[in-house]
Amino acid sequence: MKAFLKTAAVVMAFAGPAFAGGHETWKTVDDESLIAFGSIKKNTVGEVHTFEGLSGSVNEKGAVSLAIELSSVETNIDIRNERMMEHVFKAADAVAELKGEIDFDEVHDLEIGATTVVDFEGTLGLAGVSADVEAELFVARLSEDRVLVTTSDMIMLSTADLGIDAGVDKLMELASLPGITRVTPVSVRMVFEK
Template sequence: MKKFISLISFLLLFVSSSTLATWQLDNEQSLVSFVSIKKSDVAESHHFDSLKGIIKSNGEAQVSISLASVNTGISIRNERMQGMLFESELFPKAIITANIGTKLIEKLALGESSELMLQGRLELHGMKKSLQIPTYVTKVSNTKLMVTSIKPVIINAKDFGLEEGVKELQKIASLPSISNAVPVNFVLTFIREG
């Protein structure tokens, strides 16, 4: 009987430690990209090189994007976006928070994906805005979880006080227009700790 109780205690400990696991974002296997549109119909894809993130034991997820790591493929354009648009010395990060929930992670079978509409919040340029983020959550293995966008999340520069920065970029590049609306996509890979 004692052995049986010990076995049950061990299994409960294992289950609870699995349930309470935290997941760290793997920067090398993750990507946040966005598309800028200029001259009405010229689209260019960009991304950020430095991401940090965690899914806590309660299912709360947070991803921090270093705005100084913006990568447009052109050094001078990177510098202009950092300084004129993001003002990355004053506002170094964009932070996204949402709650994935532990139940969803627990019930996913290996290789299985689940569609999830996340209720999230974006902090950018000193402002905060609630967002709906349509995602797929995939349990790649017992130690790897992927969260990917189903469709682009549209971020509007005006919602975060970035419209003046957009105008500055437009002026310095002698462009007739740059869209304030920016589609953002992501692939986020999390590795379970422990």
């Protein structure tokens, strides 16, 4: 489940190139950005969850910084939201941080209405654990001052990468479930503007 955080980081990194061409910092449009992740329980029930508390920026040098407020997790079941905060994320005010750099040159000349696909690599940190993040992002220039960044393909992330397997085990115990998948599909949609 922490895998979704990785995805968010990737999206931010990709957005940066389209922002090149000035000394402004590009920032997320928080109410238009989200990370979605899926889970399967009992081997047959698929569910979609989201994080909506996102904020970040990409500066003119290509430095990417993204914060994900884990308390914004929405699983559509209140008690499950609370259990995820307590047992998976370990704190009510936990924040995951994505840091990295991008090469602005790849999409520097992206015209309004044009799109491109870029690769991203970075590091996602959560509760003292860090994991490398790699993704392919789809970037669309919406206007001179706005860029949309989404995942190009489905990103599959392992709960073991960020050390949250014990928390998932606890969720299974509390809900009396025989299983919850340990690989999570993640998608990201982020809008940046200067």
